[in-house]
Amino acid sequence: MLDKLFWDDPYASEIQAKIASVEGDGIYLDQTIFYAFSGGQESDFGTIGGVEVLEATKEGTNIRYTLASEHDLHVGQEVAVKIDWQRRYSLMQHHFAAELILELLYQELGSVEKIGAHIAQDKARIDFFWQENISNLFPLLLHKATELINKNLPIKSDYSDLANQRRYWEIDGFAQVPCGGTHLKHTGEVGRLCLKRKNIGKGKERIEIYVNQ
Numbered sequence: 001m002l003d004k005l006f007w008d009d010p011y012a013s014e015i016q017a018k019i020a021s022v023e024g025d026g027i028y029l030d031q032t033i034f035y036a037f038s039g040g041q042e043s044d045f046g047t048i049g050g051v052e053v054l055e056a057t058k059e060g061t062n063i064r065y066t067l068a069s070e071h072d073l074h075v076g077q078e079v080a081v082k083i084d085w086q087r088r089y090s091l092m093q094h095h096f097a098a099e100l101i102l103e104l105l106y107q108e109l110g111s112v113e114k115i116g117a118h119i120a121q122d123k124a125r126i127d128f129f130w131q132e133n134i135s136n137l138f139p140l141l142l143h144k145a146t147e148l149i150n151k152n153l154p155i156k157s158d159y160s161d162l163a164n165q166r167r168y169w170e171i172d173g174f175a176q177v178p179c180g181g182t183h184l185k186h187t188g189e190v191g192r193l194c195l196k197r198k199n200i201g202k203g204k205e206r207i208e209i210y211v212n213q
Contacts, residue, residue, distance in 0.1 A: 002062050003031035006044075007157070007167065010092060010182035013085040017048075019077045025054075025069040028062060034083055036063045040117035041095050041181045045087050049079035061165050088182065090121045093211045095181050096155070096169075097190050098124035100148065101209055103175045104141050115204070119181070124209040127200060134205040135197040145193055148174065152188030 002020075005012060012033045021028040027048065036056035037043045043056040048065055051073065055066040073079065098119060105112055109130070116127035148171070156170045160178065169183050170176040184190065191212040198206040 005031055006033045006035050006182050014082045016078055017081050019073055019075050022075055026064045026066050027073055034081055035182055039181055041119040044083040046083035048081050049073050087121050092182050092184050093190055094124040095119045096184050097193055097209045097211050098126055100145050101141055102126050104144050125206055127206045129203055130205045131203050138195050149187050149190050152186050154186055155183055157183045
């Protein structure tokens with residue numbers, strides 16, 4: 001099974017790994033820090049063995065890395081796996097900011113149904129069914145989120161189901177949330193939040209989340 005070190009240490013930006021398998025322009029590793037698109041969070045950018053990763057794709061509990069077709073990597077070869085750290089850190093900030101706002105929405109509204117989410121380097125968004133203008137709640141959401149951020153509380157992350165690789169994050173006294181993304185260690189790392197509202201159709205609302213704008 002692929003050892004996903006991005007869960008053990010999401011702050012690692014470079015490791016050594018071995019090529020476990022090669023299938024044309026796709027390779028598989030024995031261990032990795034290179035996150036593949038999942039749960040709305042975009043993939044990391046970076047290189048394996050000095051070759052740019054064009055795409056990282058989840059395949060069950062494994063990850064396929066698509067490289068330029070002219071790569072000459074082979075099974076058993078030890079390679080450096082490097083990720084764009086600035087991108088990773090911004091993704092973690094936006095990811096947790098979105099999770100924080102969504103959890104606060106659940107706590108305030110109760111029955112809100114999420115219908116989409118996307119986490120990019122420059123912003124995050126969450127979409128849900130709601131009949132009213134969600135921006136009316138922004139002052140409350142920002143107040144409560146800022147309180148948690150300013151307290152710089154520890155964010156714990158672990159397995160809820162090791163065999164099926166299901167994970168969660170938790171802040172004591174606030175919430176435990178299922179999530180398999182990469183997470184910050186403390187709430188204070190999120191920084192200052194900015195929320196923007198978009199109406200994406202009748203009965204649908206979108207919140208865009210920006211950090212340190």
